[in-house]
Amino acid sequence: MHVLIIGAAGMLGRKLTQTICRSGQIGDSHVDRLSLIDVIEPPAPPAFNGKVSTVATDIADPLVMERLVATRPDIIFHLAAVVSAEAELDFNKGYAVNLDGTRYLFEAIRNAHEREGYKPRVIFTSSIAVFGAPFPAQITDDFFLTPRTSYGTQKAIGELLLADYSRRGFFDGIGIRLPTVCIRPGKPNKAASGFFSNILREPLAGLPAVLPVADSVRHWHVSPRRATGFLVHAATLDLAKTGYRCVLNMPGLSATVAEQIEALRRQAGNAAVALIRREADPLIEAIVSGWAEDFDARRAIELGFVADESFDEIIRHHIEDELSERQQL
Amino acid sequence: MHVLIIGAAGMLGRKLTQTICRSGQIGDSHVDRLSLIDVIEPPAPPAFNGKVSTVATDIADPLVMERLVATRPDIIFHLAAVVSAEAELDFNKGYAVNLDGTRYLFEAIRNAHEREGYKPRVIFTSSIAVFGAPFPAQITDDFFLTPRTSYGTQKAIGELLLADYSRRGFFDGIGIRLPTVCIRPGKPNKAASGFFSNILREPLAGLPAVLPVADSVRHWHVSPRRATGFLVHAATLDLAKTGYRCVLNMPGLSATVAEQIEALRRQAGNAAVALIRREADPLIEAIVSGWAEDFDARRAIELGFVADESFDEIIRHHIEDELSERQQL
Numbered sequence: 227m228h229v230l231i232i233g234a235a236g237m238l239g240r241k242l243t244q245t246i247c248r249s250g251q252i253g254d255s256h257v258d259r260l261s262l263i264d265v266i267e268p269p270a271p272p273a274f275n276g277k278v279s280t281v282a283t284d285i286a287d288p289l290v291m292e293r294l295v296a297t298r299p300d301i302i303f304h305l306a307a308v309v310s311a312e313a314e315l316d317f318n319k320g321y322a323v324n325l326d327g328t329r330y331l332f333e334a335i336r337n338a339h340e341r342e343g344y345k346p347r348v349i350f351t352s353s354i355a356v357f358g359a360p361f362p363a364q365i366t367d368d369f370f371l372t373p374r375t376s377y378g379t380q381k382a383i384g385e386l387l388l389a390d391y392s393r394r395g396f397f398d399g400i401g402i403r404l405p406t407v408c409i410r411p412g413k414p415n416k417a418a419s420g421f422f423s424n425i426l427r428e429p430l431a432g433l434p435a436v437l438p439v440a441d442s443v444r445h446w447h448v449s450p451r452r453a454t455g456f457l458v459h460a461a462t463l464d465l466a467k468t469g470y471r472c473v474l475n476m477p478g479l480s481a482t483v484a485e486q487i488e489a490l491r492r493q494a495g496n497a498a499v500a501l502i503r504r505e506a507d508p509l510i511e512a513i514v515s516g517w518a519e520d521f522d523a524r525r526a527i528e529l530g531f532v533a534d535e536s537f538d539e540i541i542r543h544h545i546e547d548e549l550s551e552r553q554q555l
Numbered sequence: 556m557h558v559l560i561i562g563a564a565g566m567l568g569r570k571l572t573q574t575i576c577r578s579g580q581i582g583d584s585h586v587d588r589l590s591l592i593d594v595i596e597p598p599a600p601p602a603f604n605g606k607v608s609t610v611a612t613d614i615a616d617p618l619v620m621e622r623l624v625a626t627r628p629d630i631i632f633h634l635a636a637v638v639s640a641e642a643e644l645d646f647n648k649g650y651a652v653n654l655d656g657t658r659y660l661f662e663a664i665r666n667a668h669e670r671e672g673y674k675p676r677v678i679f680t681s682s683i684a685v686f687g688a689p690f691p692a693q694i695t696d697d698f699f700l701t702p703r704t705s706y707g708t709q710k711a712i713g714e715l716l717l718a719d720y721s722r723r724g725f726f727d728g729i730g731i732r733l734p735t736v737c738i739r740p741g742k743p744n745k746a747a748s749g750f751f752s753n754i755l756r757e758p759l760a761g762l763p764a765v766l767p768v769a770d771s772v773r774h775w776h777v778s779p780r781r782a783t784g785f786l787v788h789a790a791t792l793d794l795a796k797t798g799y800r801c802v803l804n805m806p807g808l809s810a811t812v813a814e815q816i817e818a819l820r821r822q823a824g825n826a827a828v829a830l831i832r833r834e835a836d837p838l839i840e841a842i843v844s845g846w847a848e849d850f851d852a853r854r855a856i857e858l859g860f861v862a863d864e865s866f867d868e869i870i871r872h873h874i875e876d877e878l879s880e881r882q883q884l
Contacts, residue, residue: 379719390708
């Protein structure tokens with residue numbers, strides 16, 4: 227089986243690549259070819275028993291998409307996106323990559339479908355940014371699309387295209403709306419959501435972290451390990467079960483900052499918690515107040531998507547996946 | 556004030572043109588220029604005290620949209636669309652007109668906005684086709700977008716673009732999701748929804764009509780007069796009241812076929828009702844069973860949009876607007 231990952235250099239793309247290389251399969255199918263695409267060249271996986279290509283390219287180009295699809299991948303993970311803040315700052319770039327790039331991919335598949343019946347599985351990562359405040363206490367599976375960013379708008383449009391192309395039979399599409407990924411590995415970044423990860427990752431590494439919002443702030447999280455699990459599950463799920471409504475709110479863990487900190491205390495002690503410094507940032511407070519806090523992701527749970535059980539588990543998995551690996555280097 | 560109507564040759568476009576020409580204004584503003592655009596040349600209004608241009612053109616062309624926007628209309632009604640059945644049959648044409656044409660219009664406005672601060676009011680007609688079965692008993696204002704046709708998908712994408720371009724300040728956009736227009740004037744057509752109008756319009760003219768579904772079928776209607784009223788109201792509404800959620804389910808009249816027929820009996824007698832012949836059509840029955848039956852359009856009602864009160868009123872208005880005019884010819 228040939229797997230194409232568009233956006234393979236990103237955090238989730240790299241985790242997914244590792245997972246596929248480790249098992250050598252997706253579901254029961256052996257993966258013998260991996261195509262890894264991103265705007266920067268994705269790292270080649272260290273050990274994979276099959277053909278690998280890594281390519282740096284611009285997805286906002288219909289010819290690039292035609293060429294990728296010409297290699298006839300059986301499974302296509304479309305994870306690539308200009309992220310929220312950048313899509314807000316650069317209107318043209320956000321629409322070019324997030325809307326046009328997605329449409330070029332879908333069109334390239336449709337053309338190949340119409341010529342020769344090609345019909346891959348397409349897994350499209352969407353985001354809870356398709357929703358906008360005001361929210362109910364828990365967002366249900368039938369809550370409406372009201373993005374309040376260009377990024378959220380572009381993701382919502384991608385979802386609609388995915389559903390229409392799937393309904394038409396051009397490919398087997400499934401869209402998954404990811405919670406905020408926490409604990410994000412790597413360095414602190416400037417994303418407004420960064421602190422949710424920073425206040426755990428940095429103290430776990432013995433480093434200080436800043437908390438810019440109140441302890442009472444509630445948010446919707448998924449660990450990198452579970453998010454990768456969503457992608458693999460979406461690649462193998464029987465799509466007869468999703469029907470026309472092929473975009474799903476993923477399950478997650480709704481937790482307050484205070485609950486995150488208490489989990490850190492249980493897993494790493496008071497010394498780790500003491501590394502968190504409170505410094506209110508009105509701008510971040512304002513942005514975060516417009517974000518979803520909790521979901522009732524019933525459909526996805528019934529379809530077998532599995533979320534994290536607690537922040538204690540998220541922290542333990544982070545230590546296993548990131549800190550022990552780092553110590554081995 | 557300069558008013559541009561894109562889709563001016565269609566039924567609603569012609570009604571809107573007549574309404575504007577009759578009053579010479581929209582809200583309190585005098586209309587001194589009318590630009591009427593469609594894929595076929597719209598009829599010139601019989602009496603209008605100002606400059607009129609009528610143009611046949613293809614809106615799926617970015618240069619056409621640049622040229623239209625270069626005339627700097629103050630109000631733009633965007634009513635043009637490839638309709639549901641055609642967009643389903645001709646995938647490329649539907650996306651070219653309904654998605655690309657809409658985006659070219661919005662982009663042309665954005666370019667003019669960024670160059671010189673141009674900021675018109677844009678009224679975009681959407682459709683209840685953005686919703687797909689299964690439905691709740693009444694569809695509320697926060698029900699999710701689940702189109703089951705390419706037309707519905709394209710309208711939903713147009714709504715999302717309208718909201719994002721409005722949020723960004725490029726224009727003042729408002730989207731209105733119209734119920735099925737009934738009684739549509741003119742000849743019977745092949746639209747699956749056509750019979751809702753046929754069973755009233757034809758008997759009112761002394762002609763036979765076929766009813767292909769059960770009397771118990773319930774649907775969501777608006778008269779041409781009220782639909783035109785929605786457009787004019789949308790052109791003048793204070794958009795501070797809609798906020799980010801600038802696309803509204805229009806109010807309508809939920810009625811069964813039996814209720815339509817009883818209204819016909821009250822307004823035109825048993826002889827008219829006797830002209831309706833029942834002839835079940837399984838294909839139309841199947842299509843209609845996937846349509847919305849009723850809405851709770853609370854937001855639009857609070858914002859002053861006014862629906863028909865009864866099918867008796869719809870029939871009386873049809874007689875006034877269509878049959879008396881026809882007799883004058």
